[in-house]
Amino acid sequence: MDSQIGEILKSIETAGWSKDSLIIANLNQPVNTNIVVDHGGIGYGHGENITNMDCPAIILNALDVDIPSWFDAKLPI
Numbered sequence: 001m002d003s004q005i006g007e008i009l010k011s012i013e014t015a016g017w018s019k020d021s022l023i024i025a026n027l028n029q030p031v032n033t034n035i036v037v038d039h040g041g042i043g044y045g046h047g048e049n050i051t052n053m054d055c056p057a058i059i060l061n062a063l064d065v066d067i068p069s070w071f072d073a074k075l076p077i
Contacts, residue, residue, distance in 0.1 A: 022059065
């Protein structure tokens with residue numbers, strides 16, 4: 001799986017899309033398992049803990065859309 005992700009990322013870079021892309025890899029894990037991500041990029045730090053529940057907030061933030069105050073999701077900033 002890692003090599004396929006690497007190929008996808010390489011293709012995105014080769015196409016010149018890396019600065020305009022948001023890559024989300026969702027793992028097939030048990031429902032109650034939180035995923036710990038070594039997450040990096042513009043505006044994000046490394047080693048932040050996030051859960052699948054946080055993905056909508058990350059996507060909205062990447063699209064420059066306000067995150068509703070009632071969201072339980074958080075940004076790993």
